[in-house]
Amino acid sequence: MTNPDLSGAYALNSAEDCRRLYAEWAGSYDHGWAATMDYRLPAEVAAAFLRAGSQSGDCAGGSGGTVLDVGAGTGLLASALRGLGFSGPIDGVDLSADMLAVARRKGLYRTLIEADITRPLPGSTRYDGMVSSGTFTHGHVGPKALIPLLRSARSGALVVLSVNAQVFDKMDFTVVLAAMEPQILDLQIQDVAIYGNAAALRDAAHAQDRARIVSFRAR
């Protein structure tokens, strides 16, 4: 495949396809795609996570507590968290070894885990916080990943993740989140733009795409 892009990513329908696409994309993802699209979602999620954490004064959103970056990719969300002053340990999990290899070189993560988040995560770590940008989207991950992820969250953990707005509606996230009420509390949903103005020049079809930032605590 040449010139991997959002249309290819949104059309994925297996883990193998996903690994193949991101193997092609990993080397150019940050500078050839995210920068030229003015990709704002990692910064939006990082800011929402730190805001929610500081409002409640807990360690996950402050300087301590271990946070898992779900679908970490090349590490743009960890980079945004560090840029906003988060100094606690960050682990990352992703299906793509090639994306994780780029993330590893940035030196932002304590541990990087190659795994499928629709299944229970390997190991016994229970996280104080979880963040995710760009992973709950077309052709990637739907709400069924939420339950296995929660198994790796401590009671009280702050979870802040983006969901592509069309996917949010199409895959009934509202219904799924309501059904998770026995496992979560303090649910909040915020609508944000995924890209800035520069995206119109690069990819007009997706430039106006929006995401919902979903935040809650594990009970």
Ligand SMILES: C[S@@+](CC[C@H](N)C(=O)[O-])C[C@H]1O[C@@H](n2cnc3c(N)ncnc32)[C@H](O)[C@@H]1O
């Ligand atoms: C659009 S990228 C987002 C990466 C990064 N969070 C960002 O905002 O730049 C989506 C990532 O989700 C990962 N991914 C897709 N399906 C996955 C799954 N089932 N388990 C773990 N990671 C997955 C892909 O490998 C890819 O790195």
